[in-house]
Amino acid sequence: MRIGVDIGGTKVSCALVGEDKTILSKVSFDTRGGRPYSEVLRDVADSIYSVLDLAGIGLEEVEAIGLGCPGILDQQKGEVIYSNNIAWENVPLVKTLQTYVPKEIYVDNDANCAALGEYLCGASQGTNSSVTVTLGTGVGGGIILGGRIHSGFNSAANAVGHMVVVSRGVPCTCGRQGCWESYASITALIRMAEEIAAQFPDSLLAEVKRRSGHFNGRNIFDTARQHDEAALKLLDRYYFYVSEGIIDIINVFQPEMIVIGGGISSEGDYLLQPILAHVNKGVYCKQVPLPQLTIAKLNNDAGLLGAAYLKGYQATAVK
Numbered sequence: 678m679r680i681g682v683d684i685g686g687t688k689v690s691c692a693l694v695g696e697d698k699t700i701l702s703k704v705s706f707d708t709r710g711g712r713p714y715s716e717v718l719r720d721v722a723d724s725i726y727s728v729l730d731l732a733g734i735g736l737e738e739v740e741a742i743g744l745g746c747p748g749i750l751d752q753q754k755g756e757v758i759y760s761n762n763i764a765w766e767n768v769p770l771v772k773t774l775q776t777y778v779p780k781e782i783y784v785d786n787d788a789n790c791a792a793l794g795e796y797l798c799g800a801s802q803g804t805n806s807s808v809t810v811t812l813g814t815g816v817g818g819g820i821i822l823g824g825r826i827h828s829g830f831n832s833a834a835n836a837v838g839h840m841v842v843v844s845r846g847v848p849c850t851c852g853r854q855g856c857w858e859s860y861a862s863i864t865a866l867i868r869m870a871e872e873i874a875a876q877f878p879d880s881l882l883a884e885v886k887r888r889s890g891h892f893n894g895r896n897i898f899d900t901a902r903q904h905d906e907a908a909l910k911l912l913d914r915y916y917f918y919v920s921e922g923i924i925d926i927i928n929v930f931q932p933e934m935i936v937i938g939g940g941i942s943s944e945g946d947y948l949l950q951p952i953l954a955h956v957n958k959g960v961y962c963k964q965v966p967l968p969q970l971t972i973a974k975l976n977n978d979a980g981l982l983g984a985a986y987l988k989g990y991q992a993t994a995v996k
């Protein structure tokens with residue numbers, strides 16, 4: 678049995694995972710970022726003991742614990758180097774948690790954990806190489822090569838959201854301009870929706886904004902499904918940008934599969950088909966089979982399951 682913890686900017690989830698990779702018990706709590714990290718980690722420890730109690734299992738029956746966290750992590754030292762979302766810098770994650778929970782503890786970036794979860798139990802199961810892309814508030818990525826998480830020599834290899842797709846485009850939080858994240862995230866989709874609604878004030882898209890006061894992924898896609906021209910124009914633009922990044926990933930990695938996760942992935946085929954059409958036209962090498970493009974299967978559980986299985990699936994041997 679293993680335990681996976683998914684530390685997010687707003688919520689922390691913890692799950693006990695059985696030998697058959699199913700979740701046996703799960704609890705979550707509000708991160709309440711801004712608190713000292715030791716407080717958050719004490720709550721993580723409490724949640725670990727809660728999932729054990731719920732399942733009637735003792736800590737000695739747990740083989741390993743894994744933690745997924747946004748930002749850049751040092752897997753070897755078990756530390757968070759920097760996490761923008763939780764405002765953590767140089768946090769000794771493993772050392773601190775081990776004072777409450779004396780066990781082997783592994784850490785990795787949350788998007789890497791999600792990619793590992795999809796590889797072990799979800800959409801990319803059975804493949805040898807895959808890239809899982811998360812289209813959410815930002816754009817995250819997790820790379821699995823040869824059945825292991827690919828992290829680069831410095832643990833920072835998965836920042837697919839910061840490939841530039843528009844030269845000198847929209848400024849990004851990383852300091853560059855035109856990053857994929859600034860065009861393919863839900864945040865970007867909403868920004869483009871505001872622009873197009875202003876251009877077409879008589880459109881249903883503009884009406885939706887007036888009525889509901891705000892855009893979100895759901896009301897934008899719903900408006901497009903009603904054949905509103907402004908919304909369709911918006912999605913055309915959005916699909917183009919999403920595809921640009923996916924084509925770059927394919928050209929560099931040629932993974933067997935690209936998995937699309939995150940909030941927007943709930944649109945399923947409505948999202949996938951137009952992206953596939955762009956990708957088919959845009960890839961560099963058309964004479965070889967294309968990677969499969971598919972929607973993530975596990976939603977929020979991907980990160981938890983992946984975290985639980987970090988032991989043995991990181992590229993570098995971690996003590």
Ligand SMILES: [Zn+2]
Binds near residue numbers: 852858
């Ligand atoms: Zn960037």
